Amino acid sequence: MITIRNVSKAFGRVQAVQDVSLEIARGEFFSLLGASGSGKTTLLRMIAGFEGVSAGQIFIDGQEMQDTPPHRRPINMVFQSYAIFPHLNVRDNIAYGLRRLGMPRAEQDRQVEEMLELIALPGYGARKASQLSGGQMQRVALARALILKPKVLLLDEPLGALDKQLREQMQLELRGLQRRLGITFVLVTHDQEEAFTLSDRVAVMAQGAVVQVDSPAGLYDRPRNRQVAAFVGNMNFFEARMAGDGRTGMAEIAGLGMQAVNSGSARRSEGERVVAAIRPEGLGIVIAPDGQAPAVAGRIVARQYLGGRQILHVAIEGRDAPVAVAAPARPGEDDWAGAEGQAVWLTWRPQAISILDAE
Amino acid sequence: MTLAANSPVPPVRPGAVLRFLHRNEAWRGYLLILPALGLMLVAILFPLGSTLMMSTWSLSGYEIARTPSLDNYAAMLGHPMYGVLIGRSLEVALVATAVTVALCYPMAYYVAFHVHRHKALWLMLMTLPFWTSYLLRVFAWKVVLGYEGVLNTALVGLGVVETPVAALLYSQTAVTVVLAHSWAAFAVLPIYVSLEKIDRTYLEAAADLGDGPWRRFWRITFPLSLPGVVAAFFLMFVPTVGDYITPAMVGGPDGMMVGNLIQAMFGPMNNWPAGAALSVVLMVTIALAGLAFLIVGRLVRRV
Numbered sequence: 296m297i298t299i300r301n302v303s304k305a306f307g308r309v310q311a312v313q314d315v316s317l318e319i320a321r322g323e324f325f326s327l328l329g330a331s332g333s334g335k336t337t338l339l340r341m342i343a344g345f346e347g348v349s350a351g352q353i354f355i356d357g358q359e360m361q362d363t364p365p366h367r368r369p370i371n372m373v374f375q376s377y378a379i380f381p382h383l384n385v386r387d388n389i390a391y392g393l394r395r396l397g398m399p400r401a402e403q404d405r406q407v408e409e410m411l412e413l414i415a416l417p418g419y420g421a422r423k424a425s426q427l428s429g430g431q432m433q434r435v436a437l438a439r440a441l442i443l444k445p446k447v448l449l450l451d452e453p454l455g456a457l458d459k460q461l462r463e464q465m466q467l468e469l470r471g472l473q474r475r476l477g478i479t480f481v482l483v484t485h486d487q488e489e490a491f492t493l494s495d496r497v498a499v500m501a502q503g504a505v506v507q508v509d510s511p512a513g514l515y516d517r518p519r520n521r522q523v524a525a526f527v528g529n530m531n532f533f534e535a536r537m538a539g540d541g542r543t544g545m546a547e548i549a550g551l552g553m554q555a556v557n558s559g560s561a562r563r564s565e566g567e568r569v570v571a572a573i574r575p576e577g578l579g580i581v582i583a584p585d586g587q588a589p590a591v592a593g594r595i596v597a598r599q600y601l602g603g604r605q606i607l608h609v610a611i612e613g614r615d616a617p618v619a620v621a622a623p624a625r626p627g628e629d630d631w632a633g634a635e636g637q638a639v640w641l642t643w644r645p646q647a648i649s650i651l652d653a654e
Numbered sequence: 655m656t657l658a659a660n661s662p663v664p665p666v667r668p669g670a671v672l673r674f675l676h677r678n679e680a681w682r683g684y685l686l687i688l689p690a691l692g693l694m695l696v697a698i699l700f701p702l703g704s705t706l707m708m709s710t711w712s713l714s715g716y717e718i719a720r721t722p723s724l725d726n727y728a729a730m731l732g733h734p735m736y737g738v739l740i741g742r743s744l745e746v747a748l749v750a751t752a753v754t755v756a757l758c759y760p761m762a763y764y765v766a767f768h769v770h771r772h773k774a775l776w777l778m779l780m781t782l783p784f785w786t787s788y789l790l791r792v793f794a795w796k797v798v799l800g801y802e803g804v805l806n807t808a809l810v811g812l813g814v815v816e817t818p819v820a821a822l823l824y825s826q827t828a829v830t831v832v833l834a835h836s837w838a839a840f841a842v843l844p845i846y847v848s849l850e851k852i853d854r855t856y857l858e859a860a861a862d863l864g865d866g867p868w869r870r871f872w873r874i875t876f877p878l879s880l881p882g883v884v885a886a887f888f889l890m891f892v893p894t895v896g897d898y899i900t901p902a903m904v905g906g907p908d909g910m911m912v913g914n915l916i917q918a919m920f921g922p923m924n925n926w927p928a929g930a931a932l933s934v935v936l937m938v939t940i941a942l943a944g945l946a947f948l949i950v951g952r953l954v955r956r957v
Contacts, residue, residue, distance in 0.1 A: 345858055365861040378859035382877045391873075392863035443863065 296321040296479045297342065297447060302351030304337050304503075311337040313503040314351070319481060324473050326482045326490040329500035330526070335483045338500070339449055342481065344368050356446055371440035372449040375456075377432040379424040385411075385435055386420035392443045410438040413472075430461045437469075441476070448473075450482045454489060466492045487527055491515075499523050515574075520652050524572050531578075531618050535571040535650070537563045546571060546650060550614035551591050555645040563650065570651045575606060575621035577647030580639050590642045593618070595635055600624060609641055709931035718927065726931035736912075736932065740939055743911040746826060746901075747894040750833040751841070755886050757834075758842040762882075763875075766849035777846065781839040788836060792903045795832045799823040799904065824906025832900050837893070841886040848882025849875070884951050888944060895940050912936055 297319040304312040312334040319325045327335040340346040342353060344365035353360045355369060371392075380388050387394075389410050393403045411417050414434035419427075427435065433453060440448055453469075454462045470493050473480045484490050490497045491511040498508045499522075507519040518524035521532060538545040538553060544563065546556045548571045556571060563569065584590035593611040605624040608617035618641065675682050710722040730736045765776045783791060798804045799822040806818035822828065852875060860870045898913030905911065912932065919929030 343862060345861075364866075365858070366864050366866050370862075372859075372862045374855055374859055376853070376855050378853070378855040380856055380859070380874065391860070395864055395869065439859075439863065 296323070296356060297481070298352075298354040299338075299342075300352045300354070302338070302341060302353060303349050304334075304341060304346060305349045311503055312341070315500075315503075315505050316351075317498060317505065317508065319479060321479055322477045324470070324480045324482070324493055324495045326484060326494040326497045327500055328484060328487060328490040328497050328526070330485055333500040334503035335485075335500045336451060337503075339372075339451055339481065339483045342447075343370060343372050343449055369445060370447040370449055371443055371445040372451065373433070373436045373440055373453045375452045377436040379427070379432050379435055379439075381424050383424070384420065385416070385422045385424070385427070388424065388435055389420075389438045389442055391439060406442055410442050413441075414438045429456050430465065433457065433465065437472075441472075441478075445478065447479045447481060450480060452483055452485070455484075455486075462489070469493060499526060501526075517649065518572070518651065521570050521572070524649070524651060529575050529619060530572050531575065533571040533573075533614065535569050537565055537567045537569055537650070546648075548648070550611045550618075551589075554589055554648060556648040556650050557646045558650040568653045570653055572649045572651055573643060573647055575619040577643055578618065578620040579642045580607060580609070580620055580622055581642055582639060584640045584642065588642045588644065590640045593639060593641055595637050595639060598635060609639065611641065705930045705933055708927055709934050711927040711930075713925050713927055716924075726928050727935070729928070730931065730935060736915075736935070739910065739912040739915055740936065742826070743895050743913070743936075744939070744943060746830050746833065746909075746911060747891050747897075750830045750837070750894055751887055751891045753830070754834045754838055754841045754890060755845070755883060758838060758886065759845055759883070762842050762846035762849055766846055766852075777843075780842050780846075783835060784839045788899065791836050792832055792900055795828070795835070795904055796823065799828055799831075823904055824909060826905070826909045828904040828906075829901050829909040829911070832904050833894050833897065836900065837890045840889040840893075844885040844889060845879065845882045848879045848885075852878045880951065880954070884947070887947060891947075892940055892944070895943075896936060 297317070299315055299317040299319075302312060302315050303310070315334075315338060327338060329335045337346060341348050342355070342360075344360065344363060348361070360368060380391065383391070386404075386407050389407050390403050393406065407420065408417070411419060414437060416431060416434055419431070419435075424432065424435075433456075436453070450469075454465050457465060466489060469480075473493075480493075482490070482493060494511060496508060496510055497514055499506045499514065501522055507514060507523045509517070514523060514527050518527060518530075524530045524532075533548045533550060535546045535548040535556075537558070538547055544556065544558050545553055546558075546569065547553050548556075551571070554571075581590070591611055593609040595607050596610045596617050597608040599606040599608075601624070603624065605622055607620045607622055609620055610617045620641065675685065709726055710724065712719045712721070712723060712725055761780060765773060765780070769776050786794075796803070800806070801818050801820055801823065803823070805822060806815075809815045810818055856874050856878070857870050860874045865873060895911075896913045896916075898911065898917045901909045901911040901914055902917075905914075916929050916932050916936070919925045919932065923929075
């Protein structure tokens with residue numbers, strides 16, 4: 296649906312987007328995830344046509360877009376600030392794009408009513424933009440874009456201004472809407488949870504470049520490098536050195552010793568400096584090792600209680616920072632409560648340790 | 655407050671008035687605007703009251719008779735000159751204002767949307783006519799439009815006309831042109847501000863929804879800048895209707911406006927009551943015209 300080929304964008308001497316290539320499929324919910332300044336919004340604005348490309352090409356539905364101004368592109372956008380026209384009421388905002396098309400007024404009105412139903416705001420047609428809450432404006436912005444039946448809908452941090460509860464509700468609604476309509480959605484967000492909840496695939500961006508494109512599970516389980524791993528959830532990193540290559544080679548890991556690891560698809564040479572990474576959920580805590588799973592002794596130095604679960608920080612020999620371990624915190628089973636200072640053992644399954652490039 | 659509570663030296667307790675003010679933001683506001691408001695009320699109500707009162711007096715010989723009557727107003731109804739002068743004043747002011755607003759809009763638009771550096775310099779250039787006195791500006795126009803003035807000399811020199819055109823100066827057109835030029839800064843600034851304020855995302859959204867540049871202007875930019883256009887219209891229209899310096903200097907007999915007659919009544923004719931009555935009529939006329947603009951503006955925005 297959208298093909299981005301070697302696209303770069305420079306603002307003066309600042310390189311905002313560097314040689315990005317992406318393929319977004321029809322009907323896909325695709326996210327551009329990155330911190331502010333990573334170039335994700337610039338990339339979206341180039342797809343919309345608000346920014347020209349400095350180099351490279353963008354194709355939408357097989358058509359090269361270089362010389363197509365924004366108002367001729369088969370896409371619509373939901374802006375971060377919603378951009379609800381302040382001098383028009385909700386009905387005229389939603390019908391804005393239809394008015395031009397010379398469709399009979401009755402048909403326009405019918406479609407607007409349909410949209411108001413879709414966004415669960417029936418009877419709001421006569422309201423002014425200033426009388427809407429943030430969530431309602433967001434829906435109106437969505438309806439205004441969707442009524443034109445675009446091939447692609449671009450969303451620029453559409454939920455950023457909403458409070459947490461409303462945001463989660465809107466995420467589910469967006470996802471449902473996209474499934475029902477089958478339109479290709481491209482979402483820009485800095486919120487990893489949002490990207491994961493909504494997307495079929497996510498492109499992680501940093502410093503203007505795409506670092507990794509994968510499904511949410513793929514990104515979480517097989518991050519390509521330390522940057523992605525750190526951005527996508529929590530991760531414990533250990534300095535390490537490869538002892539052998541192959542898929543389940545061995546590595547000498549600072550603090551954990553010689554261990555079997557999941558070195559991924561990349562070929563490693565013996566003695567190569569790498570980073571061993573393990574999720575807090577990949578680690579377990581036991582009072583005494585069972586002698587089968589790998590284990591290392593440590594001491595609990597801090598405990599973060601998070602309701603359904605807790606994060607225990609365990610100091611181990613040979614490593615300065617404590618290791619974060621996620622453990623369930625079931626009501627009534629207060630095993631580790633007040634356990635700061637208690638001696639424990641860390642255990643894990645060998646596949647849980649990923650090997651990443653040192654930098 | 656917390657500062658006072660923490661200080662080791664026992665603080666001087668603020669008086670009841672200060673404590674009251676501290677708690678009442680509205681009253682603090684009133685107190686702040688009181689001096690200016692008081693001065694304005696006195697400076698508006700007193701002259702307005704005395705003008706109204708004087709307009710009901712009359713002239714008997716060289717004395718002013720202070721018996722209230724509506725004779726001055728009746729006299730104005732009976733003489734067509736007043737209607738003609740007020741009508742002409744409205745027409746000149748309306749045309750000058752409309753021309754100025756129409757010419758200033760593109761200028762303000764350009765600076766607001768297409769100038770990214772040295773905006774202050776551009777604004778300064780646009781308000782440049784205001785840097786000299788009003789009288790000097792009108793005089794400068796006399797030099798430009800006069801029988802042996804700049805324009806005529808140029809026209810003759812280029813062979814466009816054989817003898818200088820006398821009609822350039824001392825006409826209604828001359829008054830309109832000079833007024834338009836003199837008040838341009840009043841029109842350009844409010845329009846500029848209203849254009850500058852428009853969130854550029856609205857224009858991007860309109861483009862995204864399929865509107866080309868022309869449609870974007872008429873559907874988004876223009877409606878959102880209307881408040882500035884209306885403000886510019888009022889700021890210029892109201893003072894120009896009653897202007898008497900420009901018509902006196904470049905108007906000639908055809909260009910005379912109602913302001914000249916009022917000035918004459920208070921001056922050479924020495925008939926203050928009649929002058930006061932004419933001032934009141936002019937004030938009411940301007941207020942009615944303003945109301946009409948407002949209503950038209952509302953209707954335009956509705957469409």
